[in-house]
Amino acid sequence: MRLLVGDIGGTSTRLALASTAPDGAISLSDERRYASASAPDLDALVRDWLSRSATPVSEASLAVAGPVAGNRCQTTNLPWSLDGDALAAATGLRSVRLLNDFAAAAWGTLALTDATRVPLQRGRFDEAAPRVVLGAGTGLGEAMVVMTADGPQVLPGEGGHKGFSPRHERDDRLLGWMRRTLGGRVSVERVVSGLGLRDIYRFLRDVEGLPESPEVRARMERDDPGAVIGQHAVDGSDPLCGATLDLFLAAYGAEAGDVAIQVMAYGGVFLAGGIAAKVLPRLAGGGFLEAFVDKGRMRPVAEAVPVWVVTDESLGLRGAARAALSPSRQ
DSSP states (O other), X not given: OEEEEEEEOSSEEEEEEEEXXXXXXXXXXXXXXXXXXXXXXXXXXHHHHHHXXXXXXXXXXXXXXXXXXXXXXXXSXXXXXXXXXXXXXXXXXXXXXXXXXXXXXXXXXTTOOGGGEEEEEOOOOOTXXXXXXXXXXSSEEEEEEEEETTEEEEEEEOGGGSBOOOOSHXXXXXXXXXXXXXXXXXXXXXXXXXXXXXXXXXXXXXXXXXXXXXXXXXXXXXXXXXXXHHHHHHXXXXXXXXXXXXXXXXXXXXXXXXXXXXXXXXXXXEEETTTXXXXXXXXXXXXXXXXXXXXXXXXXXXXXXXXXXXXXXXHHHHHHHHHHHOTXXX
């Protein structure tokens, strides 16, 4: 079977040809990456990919950043209203199936190997237990997999939009500053995302008084601030960037731990998205896991949950293909 698969995010859109072998193994080829903002809608990107591909396809499975209902989605970080049936008609495909991007990531975790995941906490793995996938990037995505008699079922969600919960006094001050800056409610995604990294940096500089390097400031004006902060934090070259990433990872760990104990995720917590793998040395340094297990009387539960960082950059594409093959069509 061959089909077009896509991973459509607020920053970039990736489209590729997925081919499935008789044993269910999925291979990807003919991948193209687009800046999402470069096109007025997804139709244009799909038509471009189809015009360049030498392999004809009639079906597509596209993972999109936003809630999907009735094969439709209003994307969260793009001004796109997507309709799978309308997209099929506009591009000449027989069918286009939309699914949430982290539902696709959750499907993708079912095929990970030791070569595409790095353990942060071994825990006590239970294959029959729920598993959770989270990922900080442009936003914060979350989804869950539950095992049933009919096979795995993926439950998409928008958990990144629940309220941010402080753990310490500095978190309280961060929350107050963000409320004033944003003019109201602060979701977890406002803290645990690329934009959250930038805002934590501003908070530590402007409110907590940490000194800023002129060189780092100049780089942030030219390049993506989140990437600049992450690079300087990982290589240890800037104290403000290091403090920013530490606060970010503690918030990330706290959220991941909350989700883990909520569903008793002994099947594992999988950290995907664009940030975790890039800051792996700092992520493994302790602050993330300390926040993850800091659950009071539920600390032993959190300590028993396996935690992995996903290093497969094509997780969403593979997951979109696997979802298309699933009898449940979740």
